[in-house]
Amino acid sequence: MRGHKQRRFAAALAATVVASLIIRVPASAAPPTSLDANPDNRAAAAQLSKDNGLPLQEAQRRIARQDQQIALADQLRHSLGAGFGGAWIDHDHAGRLTVAIVGAGTAASVRKAAVTKQLTDTTTLVVQRSYAELEHISTALGTRLAAANEDAPHGLQAAIDVKHNTVRLDLPKGKNLTDTQHDAIRWASQQFGNAVSFGAYDQPSVPRYCGGQYYCDPPLRSGLATYMGGGRCTTAFMTYSGSAYYMLTAGHCAEIGYYFYVPTYYYGTQYVGYAVDYDFGYWGDSALIYIEDAAWWRPRGWVYPQTVIRSYGYDYVGQYVCKQGSTTGYTCGRITQTNATVHYPDRTLTGMTWSTACVAAGDSGSGVYYGSRAHGILSGGPYSGCGMIHEPVTRALSRWGVNLLSS
Known part of the structure; x- marks a missing residue:
């Protein structure tokens, strides 16, 4: 449902994983620019330390690399095109960047780009589906779920599971679903097979x-x-x-x-x-x-x-x-x-x-x-x-x- 306000003014704007291969106040006052002074770095490092039970120094090391990792992921998203299967920062493995690739042939280009940005611990994972394919599945599934959820007391949800190269469909834990929602689940399985995985939310x-x-x-x-x-x-x-x-x-x-x-x-x-x-x-x-x-x-x-x-x-x-x-x-x-x-x-x-x-x-x-x-x-x-x-x-x-x- 899209909301619309009818009143307008003239000035308004008219507008799945196959294999693993180890190979991311006053206008004049200036805000702080140093890494140590950045409250985002301090707060994010503190939260990362708490989330993962890490020493603060290790959390700070990981946070300090995040911008470079995201820049590398952005670069590879564009340069690999249909060969890009997604990317994530893996805090289960020292905060390294993992890049999913469709076919092992692009691993060398990923390594080269990572070395250029001094992110030599970056790894690749060979997957079956490109990120664009996952987005397409996610969009189609989202459309079907939005219709199925209408007037339902509990909703179906979904998201791209980039680590497993699937789109995960989540059911409300312990709740009854409508016939339309059950139809949507069957449709997703028939339409996309193992490209859709299933989970639950509380x-x-x-x-x-x-x-x-x-x-x-x-x-x-x-x-x-x-x-x-x-x-x-x-x-x-x-x-x-x-x-x-x-x-x-x-x-x-x-x-x-x-x-x-x-x-x-x-x-x-x-x-x-x-x-x-x-x-x-x-x-x-x-x-x-x-x-x-x-x-x-x-x-x-x-x-x-x-x-x-x-x-x-x-x-x-x-x-x-x-x-x-x-x-x-x-x-x-x-x-x-x-x-x-x-x-x-x-x-x-x-x-x-x-x-x-x-x-x-x-x-x-x-x-x-x-x-x-x-x-x-x-x-x-x-x-x-x-x-x-x-x-x-x-x-x-x-x-x-x-x-x-x-x-």
Whole structure:
């Protein structure tokens, strides 16, 4: 289901594994740039240490290499083309990058690229299916599950399992399914065979809005509380198209309120703008908010308080990402699933990313990022316990035809 706001203004934007082969505040104030000073490195290392029972020094070593590993994965995603089967950071094996390849013939090119980036512990895994094939299966399965989940009390979910070269279909543990859902499971087995694996999940997924904190004077940035229609969410990244500026947040926030406000320190709560359009359903969870008085708000590519965002990119399993939310503040976690189909109480979303970060009501809309790289928009999490679901920022930018505002 895609949400639409009918009111528009002239200024709004019209927009399986085969073999293993061992072979990734004031505008003038400048944010810290050194590795040690970066709060993302400290927080992510602390979380990695806790998650894996590692000495902090080892966790810091792994986190310090993450940007290079992701850059290598991005490079290979493009250079290998149909030979790319996915990539992940393997914290069960010293945090090395593993690259899945279709056929052993490209292993040498992977080794060469890894040596160039001084990531000589990078390994390859020969698989049957390309990542593009997995994405195709995931999309087709997501479409079928979204229809099957309609009016069902408990939803079917799915995600790409890059480590096993399959798309995993998860059933709600201990819950009864409808006849339509059983039909969808049989269809998946018949249509895709062993390309689809099966699992179960315990906690239902929910969006994270709330009904105040994290306020800031201009410039407008990610990580601030934003109010709409009696609810509270969090601002995500700033964007632009031509001379117009826009703010991203979660689509379900725009579904409960058309006009958006942000509390400031000196000026009280101020009007930001209105929802140009939003998605909350099959196409994910994102909203585009037009900033009416950009001259006053002076939007910047920052995350609260002043972490500079310079680029955006893909999500990889094993990578650590962080968010600044208006309820739980600054938390980080490890990406566990990509291209996930997620069932919320009254709708099913596709193309989402799961991680282990802790979130709570009111954090929805937060910009998900690491270092200076944007990754997504916080959507929700499990009903209880830690876990974060985010909308990939790559899709949101493309969906709304806007550019990421950097620095």
